[in-house]
Amino acid sequence: xxxxxxxxxxQIEVIASGSxxxxxxxxxxxxxxxxxxxxxxxxxxxxxxxxxxxxxxxxYEAHSIGRKEFKIKQYLEEL
Numbered sequence: 799x800x801x802x803x804x805x806x807x808x809q810i811e812v813i814a815s816g817s818x819x820x821x822x823x824x825x826x827x828x829x830x831x832x833x834x835x836x837x838x839x840x841x842x843x844x845x846x847x848x849x850x851x852x853x854x855x856x857x858y859e860a861h862s863i864g865r866k867e868f869k870i871k872q873y874l875e876e877l
Contacts, residue, residue, distance in 0.1 A: 801846070809840045813838055813856065815836070825866070829860070830863060840855075841855050843855070851876055852873075854871045
């Protein structure tokens, strides 16, 4: 599902890092080598139909590469 993150991501937590990131080989092959971590946080997103929702999102991040592959894991509230 395509969506746009509106504003800042808050309550950021590291879920996994190093060898605990299961898709590390895929991330290195696709985006390049780096210290990959999986993170989660709370953000406001705009869905394809224009609705604004507060959601929990997960993503992968590496230093100098940035945030990649955002996924909505849970809808929290409609704005």
